[in-house]
């Protein structure tokens with residue numbers, strides 16, 4: 695489950711745990727200052743402190759690590775080094791090895807952001823490399839990034855995966871959130887399998903000439919289906935660094 699983490703208190707965490715949800719992804723959009731400028735409340739107040747405190751508190755109810763907590767840190771050219779502060783905060787709060795941080799690049803969709811502030815996948819690989827080098831020095835960091843054969847790209851083209859907005863409307867893709875034309879139902883009603891619901895799920899990269907000829911199709915499955923709708927490719931990082939990833943995996947196996 696992906697959540698903004700703001701209401702992840704003891705009561706809600708226990709509902710999640712008892713529902714047998716075994717993983718939650720929480721996102722921070724940078725250090726406290728930048729995050730609060732991007733992820734503020736309706737009244738303008740910040741959300742960083744509360745989300746981070748929830749991450750600290752969860753450990754009291756998740757002592758056996760029944761629910762895997764991953765922390766996505768969104769980066770672009772304006773907050774490139776913020777992950778270092780967040781990693782430091784995790785360490786200071788004894789969350790090392792309990793919360794799994796990773797970095798992801800911000801992309802400009804729906805005219806919500808400036809393309810010029812975003813990294814390309816190729817540019818972002820260098821930043822990921824630096825992140826991984828820092829994390830490798832941390833013995834609690836469990837990272838083994840061996841490419842896996844996948845059947846779909848993301849939650850959007852996956853059966854029984856839903857994005858739910860604030861009034862309960864359902865979507866396949868989180869980039870469509872709030873665009874009611876793209877909603878195929880509401881969580882309060884019976885969920886119908888409609889053509890709109892199936893539209894993303896039927897996404898088939900083997901029908902695309904470039905993807906079909908691409909050697910990494912089985913570990914990419916055509917990239918983001920939302921991006922493909924506008925005839926762009928969002929190629930997987932493995933297209934650029936598969937060799938290095940495989941070498942890293944061998945080194946990891948040898949050492950562990």
Ligand code: SF4
Nearest residue numbers: 905908914916917929
């Ligand atoms: S890396 Fe690019 S071309 Fe290759 S399968 Fe993925 S999206 Fe298609």
Ligand code: SF4
Nearest residue numbers: 848850867918919920
């Ligand atoms: S289709 Fe793209 S934007 Fe939508 S959820 Fe999947 S990866 Fe994210």
